[in-house]
Amino acid sequence: MPRILIVGGGYAGFYTAWKLEKQLRRGEAEVTIVDPLPYMTYQPFLPEVAAGSIEPRHAVVALRRHLRRTTVIAAKVTGIDHAHKVATITPIAGEPWQQEYDQIVVTAGAVSRTFPIPGIAENAIGLKTIEEAVAVRDLLLSNFDKAAVLPPGPARERLLTVVVVGGGFAGIEAFAELRSFASSLLKRYPQLSFDETHFHLIEAMGRIMPEVSLKTSEWVLKDLAKRGAYVHLDTQVTGAVGGNVELSSGETIPTDIIVWTAGVMANPTVVRGGDLPVEERGRIRTRPDLRVGTAEEIVHGAWAAGDVSAVPDLTGGGVGGYCVPNAQHAVRQGKLLAKNITAVLRGEEPKEYFHKNLGAVAGLGLYNGVFQSGKIAIKGFLAWIAHRGYHGLAMPTWERKWRVLWGWWNNLWLGRDIVNLEAVQTPRRVFEEFAARPRPAQAPAVEEKKPAAKSAASEKVAAQG
Ligand SMILES: Cc1cc2nc3c(=O)[nH]c(=O)nc-3n(C[C@H](O)[C@H](O)[C@H](O)COP(=O)(O)OP(=O)(O)OC[C@H]3O[C@@H](n4cnc5c(N)ncnc54)[C@H](O)[C@@H]3O)c2cc1C
Numbered sequence: 001m002p003r004i005l006i007v008g009g010g011y012a013g014f015y016t017a018w019k020l021e022k023q024l025r026r027g028e029a030e031v032t033i034v035d036p037l038p039y040m041t042y043q044p045f046l047p048e049v050a051a052g053s054i055e056p057r058h059a060v061v062a063l064r065r066h067l068r069r070t071t072v073i074a075a076k077v078t079g080i081d082h083a084h085k086v087a088t089i090t091p092i093a094g095e096p097w098q099q100e101y102d103q104i105v106v107t108a109g110a111v112s113r114t115f116p117i118p119g120i121a122e123n124a125i126g127l128k129t130i131e132e133a134v135a136v137r138d139l140l141l142s143n144f145d146k147a148a149v150l151p152p153g154p155a156r157e158r159l160l161t162v163v164v165v166g167g168g169f170a171g172i173e174a175f176a177e178l179r180s181f182a183s184s185l186l187k188r189y190p191q192l193s194f195d196e197t198h199f200h201l202i203e204a205m206g207r208i209m210p211e212v213s214l215k216t217s218e219w220v221l222k223d224l225a226k227r228g229a230y231v232h233l234d235t236q237v238t239g240a241v242g243g244n245v246e247l248s249s250g251e252t253i254p255t256d257i258i259v260w261t262a263g264v265m266a267n268p269t270v271v272r273g274g275d276l277p278v279e280e281r282g283r284i285r286t287r288p289d290l291r292v293g294t295a296e297e298i299v300h301g302a303w304a305a306g307d308v309s310a311v312p313d314l315t316g317g318g319v320g321g322y323c324v325p326n327a328q329h330a331v332r333q334g335k336l337l338a339k340n341i342t343a344v345l346r347g348e349e350p351k352e353y354f355h356k357n358l359g360a361v362a363g364l365g366l367y368n369g370v371f372q373s374g375k376i377a378i379k380g381f382l383a384w385i386a387h388r389g390y391h392g393l394a395m396p397t398w399e400r401k402w403r404v405l406w407g408w409w410n411n412l413w414l415g416r417d418i419v420n421l422e423a424v425q426t427p428r429r430v431f432e433e434f435a436a437r438p439r440p441a442q443a444p445a446v447e448e449k450k451p452a453a454k455s456a457a458s459e460k461v462a463a464q465g
Pocket of ligand 1: 011012037047077107109307308329361
């Protein structure tokens with residue numbers, strides 16, 4: 001039986017495996033998916049998770065629950081030797097091993113792309129994983145708790161300051177959602193005032209959100225400013241040391257919440273750890289039919305999709321002629337990839353990937369959003385409905401859709417959940433604090449003659465005790 005190995009169970013990998021289960025006849029191929037995480041993450045929900053509007057576990061899909069005919073392995077792929085069709089699997093426990101395959105599907109996504117700016121690696125946090133979104137939510141809540149017990153002044157305002165770096169779609173959504181969250185929190189913290197909260201987004205370019213028109217992006221800037229969230233255009237972060245973010249404009253912003261959303265790069269572990277062809281921007285060179293290779297040369301038995309790959313955009317759009325890294329493409333590529341592998345296994349020809357951009361929709365905090373498709377732009381409440389409607393339906397599996405939709409419905413009349421679970425980072429703290437411990441071993445009795453009266457007295461005390 002041909003063995004198909006899928007590297008990465010995110011958007012593209014999950015959809016490939018899910019659709020392969022539907023396409024393949026029983027016994028036609030054996031499918032294995034390898035991912036260090038036991039779930040795929042619906043990343044467009046991360047800003048809402050950070051803002052307390054979506055329960056974190058609802059924004060991820062358990063691989064084992066929905067991939068019933070696929071072998072799921074909790075591990076990283078750390079090497080691909082395609083010349084010999086073997087991958088190195090490094091599990092979350094135990095020793096690495098070599099896994100043979102006939103077809104490999106590389107869908108290991110992307111990681112946050114940073115620059116060597118002092119302090120960023122140590123003090124900033126990305127927003128690519130559910131863990132990061134939860135940590136940002138909890139940090140903001142902890143900071144509100146700390147600020148509420150401090151007297152007004154710089155130390156308090158520092159705790160109530162948030163800096164987001166990168167004005168792309170993800171950055172703006174995260175920034176707007178966090179602003180909306182912080183504003184709504186103020187009614188639970190009567191000690192704190194709106195004027196003490198400070199929100200700054202730093203963008204190196206002269207505009208934000210390249211996915212929407214300039215006019216729409218300017219509306220977003222004005223709308224954010226009205227809500228007390230300021231975007232610094234044409235500005236770069238030059239340092240993030242000692243609790244201060246330094247900017248190329250000379251300004252310094254004191255804060256300990258620095259969310260880095262300034263771009264992504266193809267997963268370096270998988271790209272560099274293998275012998276598949278890589279293009280100038282570090283992505284796996286992929287053909288329009290999703291096989292690895294170029295128009296002239298096919299790398300047989302190797303496929304790639306999603307953020308890790310450079311798939312030509314046959315619509316003529318894209319950046320540099322390639323599909324941009326987004327979920328719209330990753331999902332559709334995953335679905336086509338399943339069809340194409342099945343076709344190739346049956347001796348048929350694979351089809352080329354062609355998808356015209358549907359537009360972009362972003363949530364900008366509760367009851368506010370922006371939608372753009374071609375020249376049509378919708379702003380405000382209607383766009384927010386479109387955002388929730390689109391993503392509610394796009395969430396894979398009905399089991400997960402229900403949880404998200406039910407959560408939104410509950411929030412509508414119960415309000416956001418503002419529970420701070422930062423203490424889960426140190427779950428043993430209380431137990432350890434009060435746990436009984438064995439008494440220190442008694443010092444060996446010293447053989448010496450004591451005065452008779454003293455030893456009689458101590459024996460009496462011991463007997464009373
Ligand atoms: C905050 C945010 C908001 C977004 N909003 C939108 C939006 O509104 N619309 C849109 O279209 N797109 C959006 N995107 C982009 C979209 O989520 C990504 O383009 C999409 O997730 C890419 O899918 P993928 O399958 O290539 O990678 P991923 O979904 O990132 O999956 C990669 C998988 O590979 C696994 N992996 C990593 N290393 C290894 C390894 N060594 N071995 C095995 N597995 C590995 C990871 O654990 C992960 O599960 C957003 C992204 C972010 C961060």
